[in-house]
Amino acid sequence: MSNNYEHKPKLVPYPSNAFVPERDLGKRPVLEVNHLGIDFGGLTAVDDFSIIVGRTEIAGLIGPNGAGKTTVFNLLTNVYHPTRGSILVDGMSTAGKSTHQVNHMGIARTFQNIRLFSNLSVLDNVKVGLHNSMKENFFAAVTHGFGYGKAEKKADKEALEFLDFFHMADMADAPAGSLPYGAQRRLEIARALATSPKIILLDEPAAGMNPSETAELMENIRRIRDNFGIAVMLIEHDMKLVMNICEGICVLDHGKVIAKGTPDEIKSNPKVVEAYLGKAKEA
Amino acid sequence: MAKKNFNNALKKAFSKDALTIYLVVAIYAVISIMLYGDLASRQLTNMLISVSCYIVLAVSLNLVVGLLGELSLGHAGFMSVGLFSGCLFSMWTVDLIPMLYIRLPLAMIFGGLFAAIVGFVVGLPALRLKGDYLAIVTLACGEIIKNIITNLEITGGALGLTTTNSGSYIYSKPKVLLPYAIVLVLITVVVMMNIKKSRHGRAIMAIRDNRIAAEATGVNVTYYKLIVFVLAAFFAGAAGVLYGHSFANIKPAVFNYNMSIEILVIVVLGGMGSINGSIIAAIALKALPEMLRGLDKYRMLIYSIVLIVVMLLNSNQKFIEFKSKFSFKSLLKMKKKSKKEEISNEQ
Numbered sequence: 001m002s003n004n005y006e007h008k009p010k011l012v013p014y015p016s017n018a019f020v021p022e023r024d025l026g027k028r029p030v031l032e033v034n035h036l037g038i039d040f041g042g043l044t045a046v047d048d049f050s051i052i053v054g055r056t057e058i059a060g061l062i063g064p065n066g067a068g069k070t071t072v073f074n075l076l077t078n079v080y081h082p083t084r085g086s087i088l089v090d091g092m093s094t095a096g097k098s099t100h101q102v103n104h105m106g107i108a109r110t111f112q113n114i115r116l117f118s119n120l121s122v123l124d125n126v127k128v129g130l131h132n133s134m135k136e137n138f139f140a141a142v143t144h145g146f147g148y149g150k151a152e153k154k155a156d157k158e159a160l161e162f163l164d165f166f167h168m169a170d171m172a173d174a175p176a177g178s179l180p181y182g183a184q185r186r187l188e189i190a191r192a193l194a195t196s197p198k199i200i201l202l203d204e205p206a207a208g209m210n211p212s213e214t215a216e217l218m219e220n221i222r223r224i225r226d227n228f229g230i231a232v233m234l235i236e237h238d239m240k241l242v243m244n245i246c247e248g249i250c251v252l253d254h255g256k257v258i259a260k261g262t263p264d265e266i267k268s269n270p271k272v273v274e275a276y277l278g279k280a281k282e283a
Numbered sequence: 284m285a286k287k288n289f290n291n292a293l294k295k296a297f298s299k300d301a302l303t304i305y306l307v308v309a310i311y312a313v314i315s316i317m318l319y320g321d322l323a324s325r326q327l328t329n330m331l332i333s334v335s336c337y338i339v340l341a342v343s344l345n346l347v348v349g350l351l352g353e354l355s356l357g358h359a360g361f362m363s364v365g366l367f368s369g370c371l372f373s374m375w376t377v378d379l380i381p382m383l384y385i386r387l388p389l390a391m392i393f394g395g396l397f398a399a400i401v402g403f404v405v406g407l408p409a410l411r412l413k414g415d416y417l418a419i420v421t422l423a424c425g426e427i428i429k430n431i432i433t434n435l436e437i438t439g440g441a442l443g444l445t446t447t448n449s450g451s452y453i454y455s456k457p458k459v460l461l462p463y464a465i466v467l468v469l470i471t472v473v474v475m476m477n478i479k480k481s482r483h484g485r486a487i488m489a490i491r492d493n494r495i496a497a498e499a500t501g502v503n504v505t506y507y508k509l510i511v512f513v514l515a516a517f518f519a520g521a522a523g524v525l526y527g528h529s530f531a532n533i534k535p536a537v538f539n540y541n542m543s544i545e546i547l548v549i550v551v552l553g554g555m556g557s558i559n560g561s562i563i564a565a566i567a568l569k570a571l572p573e574m575l576r577g578l579d580k581y582r583m584l585i586y587s588i589v590l591i592v593v594m595l596l597n598s599n600q601k602f603i604e605f606k607s608k609f610s611f612k613s614l615l616k617m618k619k620k621s622k623k624e625e626i627s628n629e630q
Contacts, residue, residue, distance in 0.1 A: 077499055103501035115496035117489045127482070128489045132501045134482045141481030142474050148481065195501050
């Protein structure tokens with residue numbers, strides 16, 4: 001299965017001058033962002049940001065510090081409401097929706113600085129992710145009857161499956177705050193996956209990880225896409241990871257898109273090199 | 284399979300929640316025997332209903348402060364709304380429904396609903412605020428409610444509501460009210476414990492731990508904040524109705540911010556989010572001043588010293604470690620361990 005997705009992805013044109021992986025052509029892209037922009041007072045943090053992400057694409061969003069990458073994630077999840085532009089998730093506009101409604105529509109995310117429910121157990125963290133898929137009304141919750149046991153049992157089973165996917169089932173009862181760093185990162189992804197998203201946004205998933213942990217993360221990201229059949233969009237500074245697993249990459253600098261394309265195209269793009277390393281002085 | 288079911292049932296019967304309920308039932312059983320066997324002192328008899336009310340108030344405030352993590356300083360206000368509306372309802376219907384066992388529950392539901400409506404109206408704008416700002420707004424709301432009730436004619440104004448007037452006599456003795464208090468406390472405790480262990484409770488605690496992450500995980504933060512606020516107000520109102528029936532005259536001025544803070548102190552002392560803690564702290568804090576009546580001069584001094592000592596100990600790491608060694612859970616574990624050792628020794 002995973003061999004289908006092997007390297008040297010071929011991006012094919014999609015109407016409105018964007019590219020998606022060849023296998024996703026003919027299906028509606030999961031994320032269509034058009035001319036997105038936001039101003040904070042007089043400061044334009046993000047301007048004219050457009051991207052199209054295919055249904056099972058692994059997309060990368062890179063750029064120097066302060067380029068506005070996390071702001072883009074916050075715009076996509078309506079933490080900030082965009083000043084300009086539109087976002088379509090699976091063809092539906094997210095305009096005017098609140099963050100939890102955007103999550104219902106199919107966008108899940110993780111955070112740059114880990115945000116777990118640290119006093120809840122690992123299992124309960126994932127079960128919060130299952131919150132909206134559980135059929136358990138307030139009356140059942142208060143009385144612990146009327147289908148409560150069945151719903152909880154089902155949720156326990158599902159949550160354990162998500163934990164098992166990241167080899168964390170044995171930690172289910174530990175408080176989330178007591179986990180080691182790497183496990184916390186994985187738990188955050190598991191929680192996001194439990195909301196059954198169509199696209200998952202990972203904000204610097206490899207931050208603070210050593211090379212072997214990063215390799216494991218890379219494998220996990222591929223497995224997420226293959227197993228759940230969803231798209232992944234990630235912000236990352238680890239170029240080895242980005243160039244290895246991303247199919248389409250978008251480079252942001254000073255709030256503007258400066259390049260888009262396959263990893264090979266990005267590597268040789270002079271604008272990208274300039275953004276990261278500065279302009280070469282003429283001798 | 285049958286054995287597994289049996290084991291599960293056993294586990295359930297000895298879970299922490301079940302033990303809390305056994306504890307409450309046991310305490311009330313002892314008190315009932317004392318009260319109905321005429322063994323209780325007058326002091327104890329007079330305390331019973333108000334301590335029960337404080338348990339309900341503390342457990343319901345714990346939902347807001349402990350589970351949701353928002354500071355509310357207007358709990359006495361919601362209690363007084365429930366108290367006056369419920370007692371007025373009871374006074375108006377006393378001729379229609381003379382039976383207390385129908386009228387009082389109805390009055391409690393009426394008072395609770397009325398308090399819940401006020402909670403909803405207050406909560407809708409106030410819950411957009413966070414932390415200290417919410418605390419200040421709820422504090423102000425409590426005072427506003429107090430002043431409104433003081434200036435209403437229907438509630439008897441500053442003189443208060445008299446429940447012993449002929450024609451609208453609803454005052455009842457503690458002996459009569461105790462069964463209602465027991466049921467109310469048990470319902471409140473069970474509801475709170477059950478909510479804590481449901482998807483709604485998890486959502487509420489998720490908001491407490493990290494609001495932004497909870498939102499991104501699909502939890503409707505505004506909805507849950509409002510639900511918690513309304514639910515807490517409902518139980519405060521119901522407790523108020525019971526409280527009102529146990530006094531011949533109730534002045535609205537009693538329900539000021541001092542009382543709200545008193546309830547908060549109980550919650551904080553018992554431990555945020557801990558239901559048994561709230562129960563024990565309510566009993567201790569309400570009974571202590573009564574017990575110390577003999578030492579009249581030093582009463583408030585001892586009360587405050589106890590508070591300070593408990594607060595200091597609760598935040599002391601070494602004491603927490605010491606305490607966890609003797610907690611109920613670890614005692615149970617030790618028992619299990621020694622049993623296992625016995626078995627292995629036998630083999």
